[in-house]
Amino acid sequence: MEVGAGRFERSLPRLQRLVQGAAFLGLDMEYTGLHSAFPEGKQLSLFDSPAERYLKARRSVQQFTVCQLGLSIFSSEKSNKYVAHSYNFFLFPTMFGTLDSEFSFQASSIQFLTHYGFDYNKFLKDGIPYVNEVQEKKLQQELFAGNWKVRSTLDKDRLKVVIDEVTRWVSSAEEGESMVVSDLTGLSNFQVVGVHRVSHDCLQAMLHTGFQIFEVQLILRRALPDIWTKPSGDNEVMVEKMNPRHRWHLENTSCDFCRKELILLSARGFTSLFETLVKAKKPLVGHNMLMDLLHLHDKFYRPLPESYEEFKTNIHSLFPVIIDTKNVTKTIWKELKFPRACNLLETYEILCSDLNPTNPTCPVISHASDCSKYAEEKYPHEAAYDAFLCGSVLLKVAHLLLCRIPCDTKENGPSFSQYLNVLAKYLNQVNLIRASVSKINFSGADVPSRHLPLLIASVQGWPGVNEEQIYQELKGLCRFDVRQLTKNQFLLLSNNFKNVRVVLEDYKDYPNLRISFYHYWRHSPQVNCLLQICGIVASWSLLAFVLGGSLCHPV
DSSP, X not given: OEEOHHHHHHXXXXXXXXXXXXXXXXXXXXXXXXXXXXXXXXXXXXXXXXXXXXXXXXHHHHHOOEEEEEEEEXXXXXTTEEEEEEEEEEBOOOOBTTBOOOOOOOHHHHHHHHHTTOOHHHHHHSOBOXXXXXXXXXXXXXXXXXXXXXXXXXXXXXXXXHHHHHHHHHHHOOTXXXXXXXXXXXXXXXXXXXXXXXXXXXXXXXXXXXXXXXXXXXXXXXXOTTEEEEEOSTTOXXXXXXXXXXXXXXXXXXXXXXXXXXXXXXXXXXXHXXXXXXXXXXXXXXXXXXXXXXXXXXXXXXXXXXXXXXHHHHHHHHOSOEEEHHHHXXXXXXXXXXXXOOSHHHHHHHHTSTTSTTXXXXXXXXEOGGXXXXXXXXXXXXXXXXXXXXXXXXXXXXXXXXXXXXXXXXXXXXXXXXXXXXXXXXXXEEEOSSSSBSXXXXXSOOOBOOOSOOEEEEEOSOTTOOHHHHHXXXXXXXXXEEEEEETTEXXXXXXXXXXXXXXXXXXXXXXXXXXXXXXXXXXXXXXXXXXXXXXXXXXXXXXXHHHHHHHHSOO
């Protein structure tokens, strides 16, 4: 089911109930871009420590935004039956006052999502607003201090016309008379909704108005102390001439459609559902989900910290149980010799096939009646569909693992707690692509990976050589990640043994670039420095001994 700004308010209470009663949650996101541009040879590297990779990913997350978030809420009806409620949320950053986010589009990401049918009009025109804690605090301070400013996206010429029109009317109107300011759509094209439980009439008015209606009312009220405003129909504001004392009374009651608390709650939008996810503490399931977690933190919680360890601590506090199906399946695939799966959909299809010996006894997974879009057709790279695949892969893999060990299960199938127990060694470990560790452990220390032997490239007669030049030199033959060791020495690392063999053979006797196996005690600058110091100390000691002996025995 698709949920945009126009229906989010009405859907929120039911979504919150579903999350609170869920067994676990599948999550996936689509972004306006994936990775920031880095110089060639310095992108994702096998040399990257987790902290270095985090800083690279943090830069990308700060540059791009989430355009679609998929949530698949898995409820356990019986021990062997699960119902999936899958939702696509189109998101767009809150714009109000001085709050106006900047983000980039990456051409390859736009082309990729467009190929799979992504509707950018829904993202731009019906995206649900959201804020993180810092943005919310800034907006709150501006609103309650009364020093908020009109955002630049509003048509200031049109606003001036509206103010002049109302000012002329007020000068001749009697108290109690009213007028309607209509056709406000030109002020802003983005519609957002509130998320607060208010009266039915107030709710309906808010569902059909946007932040431009809020801002127009606040501007009019600030300019004219003897008027009252409220929404009236689609993109209209009713203005009533009113005694300032009576207006003050209305401004301090729940009758005010323009209450600052209501504006703030409207600005929070999807953040309200995010907070429900955090409070529910349900297991969160994704596939290659590091970027998803980074965006969750940055967009709905707090801006990403500079410290990698602080990020890990924050995520573990928000979501104590995280399961990355990529991390789980890559180990099982090797053990069971399943065919290679290039993506999440292929992984799901293999687990649903006869290649999976436990598939006939796997839990039954059905779609909720109002979320049946994915029952017959495949929608790869649609966020909610991928979120559903994540949850389904989790259940099938957990069942496969459970069937491999002797255990007591209920007659009608294993419970989800049994599945969690069998997945214990995979919990809170998120797959990391092409780095010095293969996974990030959010509940403990990261464990270094075992890579192929490290090589060293020694350069002669090539002044000013750098990492990228070495990378380009080898690129035509094979792929190696490069890291400079000394002025004329570079470390090389690959995850392909064929590359190692080829480059050792081709550059064994090369005049300007010789490549060999790296040996710590021979090539380490620290060891060489230590040996040089020891040599100097030994030489001076020997010289002192010889000179001292000569002085004691004069000729």
